[in-house]
Amino acid sequence: MEVKEYVKLRKEELRQEVLAMPHTPKLIIIQANDNPASDAYIRGKLKDSAEIGFVGVLDKRDPSISEEELLKVVKQYNEDPSVDGLIVQLPLPKHISEEAIKMAIDPKKDVDGFHPLGDFIPCTPKGIVNYLSHEGFEFTGKNAVVVGRSNIVGKPMAKLLLAKNCNVTQLHSKTSREDMEFYIAHADLIVVAVGRLALIDKSFKYKPDAYVVDVGMNRGDDGKLHGDCEPGLPVALQTPVPGGVGLLTRLALMENLLEATKK
Ligand code: NAP
Numbered sequence: 037m038e039v040k041e042y043v044k045l046r047k048e049e050l051r052q053e054v055l056a057m058p059h060t061p062k063l064i065i066i067q068a069n070d071n072p073a074s075d076a077y078i079r080g081k082l083k084d085s086a087e088i089g090f091v092g093v094l095d096k097r098d099p100s101i102s103e104e105e106l107l108k109v110v111k112q113y114n115e116d117p118s119v120d121g122l123i124v125q126l127p128l129p130k131h132i133s134e135e136a137i138k139m140a141i142d143p144k145k146d147v148d149g150f151h152p153l154g155d156f157i158p159c160t161p162k163g164i165v166n167y168l169s170h171e172g173f174e175f176t177g178k179n180a181v182v183v184g185r186s187n188i189v190g191k192p193m194a195k196l197l198l199a200k201n202c203n204v205t206q207l208h209s210k211t212s213r214e215d216m217e218f219y220i221a222h223a224d225l226i227v228v229a230v231g232r233l234a235l236i237d238k239s240f241k242y243k244p245d246a247y248v249v250d251v252g253m254n255r256g257d258d259g260k261l262h263g264d265c266e267p268g269l270p271v272a273l274q275t276p277v278p279g280g281v282g283l284l285t286r287l288a289l290m291e292n293l294l295e296a297t298k299k
Contacts, residue, residue: 039275042170043283047088050290054089061297062091063121063147064113068101068132074125081123084286090293103132107140114142121147121293144299147292149192155299156292161193163284164227164249165200166291171273173225173247175200181219183207183236183264184229189251193227217241228252228264237266248274251281 037045054061063085065078078094085092097109106124113122122145124137143151149158156162168175180202184190190206198204205219220226221241228236229251236248248271252264263277275281 037171039167039280039283042167043287046287047084047290050088050294053294057297059297060089060091061120061293062093062118063123063293064093064095064119065123065125066095066097066106066109066113067125068097068106068128069099069125071127074127078125080282080286081289084290085293088290090290099129101129101132103136106132106137110137110140114140114145119145120297121145123148123289145296147289147296149292156295157196157288158188158192159288159292160189160229160251160281160285161196162291163286163288164193164251164281165196166288167275167284168225168247168249171247175202175225177201177203178224179203179205179222180225180227181205181207181223182227182229183216184231184251186229189229193229193251197225197227225249230264232264233262234266235264236269238269242269242271244270244272246271249281250275250277253277253282 065081067074067078082092082094097106110124113119122141124141126134128134128137138150141151143154146154147156149156175197180197182190182194182204185206185208194204194206202225207216207219217240223246224243225247227249231252231254233254233256248265248269250263250265254262256262261278265274
């Protein structure tokens, strides 16, 4: 099933669940930047919230806000029992420590899944694994390659695949082309989270039954959004960009919010 179709189906299931709940889940998004990409992500999150029946609230602060002041805002929402999920949209202004803010969010409300003590799986890896499970991918014993090792995607992705009993190999900017070719040729699952247009292309050899998940989002010379993978790779499944992992990430956020509310 296409990602778009799957997301639509799951959103409807979530909507039905919310209808039957005594309390409407509430999500707060704190934004302290003037970043147009953040504006677009937030619009998407608020749209999803509204469609599913959650209350979504944007608390926009001036980017000149001090770290101390922002920590106070976070504390206020941590202590507010009507708030189920709390997100601080990244990036933050340079004078504010992202680490300090992330760690200040109550782990029970950290629906982004960034807090090391939180119960929530970060949204991008969670969305990907849930979708692959729905598509019938059997994780146990499969060779999974994760290209990229960032804290936000690559590392949590590899950790989750390991927990699903895959044989995980993590590649990065210091991996040689020769090794990259070797690991990709033997992979049953390839997750690419780099941020380089068409890094993974038809010049590599693939298992015909491999699954390729493209996390990358790159603005091309044509002004359009493109992934890290060349479209039309000779594999069994390849997620598109746009209309792929971005939607799965948004869906996983809504799933985390519902979980937070139930807790
Ligand atoms: P990041 O923090 O810049 O990390 C990029 C990773 O790619 C690094 O680990 C880097 O290796 C590795 N890398 C760079 N050049 C490489 C190469 N030539 N070969 C192999 N690995 C290479 O980026 P990120 O935050 O993980 O994001 C990655 C991409 O995913 C971006 O395009 C971002 O926009 C997108 N993204 C999408 C979503 C979504 O919901 N769709 C969510 C998050 C991110 P080193 O560690 O060695 O430097």
